[in-house]
Amino acid sequence: MTIECSGPVIVFDYGEVVSLPPSAEDRAALEGLSGTDAGAFWEAYWGERREYDRGLTAAEYWGRVALRAGADWDAARTQRLWAADVASWLRPDPRVADLLAELAGRGVRTALLSNAPADIAGALRHSPALAAMEHLFFSCDLGACKPEPGVYRHVLEALGSAPAETVFVDDRKENVLAAAEHGIDAHHYTGFAAFRAFLAERLGAEPGRHAEP
Numbered sequence: 001m002t003i004e005c006s007g008p009v010i011v012f013d014y015g016e017v018v019s020l021p022p023s024a025e026d027r028a029a030l031e032g033l034s035g036t037d038a039g040a041f042w043e044a045y046w047g048e049r050r051e052y053d054r055g056l057t058a059a060e061y062w063g064r065v066a067l068r069a070g071a072d073w074d075a076a077r078t079q080r081l082w083a084a085d086v087a088s089w090l091r092p093d094p095r096v097a098d099l100l101a102e103l104a105g106r107g108v109r110t111a112l113l114s115n116a117p118a119d120i121a122g123a124l125r126h127s128p129a130l131a132a133m134e135h136l137f138f139s140c141d142l143g144a145c146k147p148e149p150g151v152y153r154h155v156l157e158a159l160g161s162a163p164a165e166t167v168f169v170d171d172r173k174e175n176v177l178a179a180a181e182h183g184i185d186a187h188h189y190t191g192f193a194a195f196r197a198f199l200a201e202r203l204g205a206e207p208g209r210h211a212e213p
Helices: 015-017 023-036 038-049 049-054 056-068 075-088 094-105 118-124 149-161 173-181 193-205
Strands: 009-012 108-112 135-138 166-169 185-188
Touching: 009 023, 009 038, 009 149, 015 094, 015 166, 023 038, 023 049, 023 075, 023 118, 023 135, 023 193, 038 049, 038 056, 038 108, 049 056, 049 135, 056 108, 056 118, 075 118, 118 135, 118 166, 135 149, 149 166, 149 173
Parallel strands: 009 108, 009 166, 108 135, 166 185
Antiparallel strands: none
């Protein structure tokens, strides 16, 4: 039976909040597969990422990255880069995964708002860690990315939640500031312990069972 809770809706960012960041091994694997200078690869990877998050297909994205980095990848190499990249973003932070489960058990409404391409969004729609979330919002579906104002307006409307009754947590300060401009109770995520304390203030009891290592 669901426990009733009249508290705020908590909207989580995904990357480096719910998920762990890609590891050094993940990054090294992508650099090795690229066969290019590491600096050129990452400049191209991040330089084209926003459009990927906004809705580019994987083939379009990796084609742009190759062109920008001066690479010439065949289909097999591109497939391996794509697979390694998607996998690198799918590991949850176990403390946050446990916290999500506890919040669900308390009847707290939760949702996800992530800048993510369709490839990663597709996998996350089947994520056990996110299964109890009321709604998963992805930039690839919205055709817009945080911190664009329309993203936050869409989320508030879809959730039927007033800004003051909506908590938003994100590791990027610009996204937090944009949410706060809409009157949302926004928290800049810098670590699990500080976030747990923030939620304790908002929910009236300390959620989460793990301390910061």
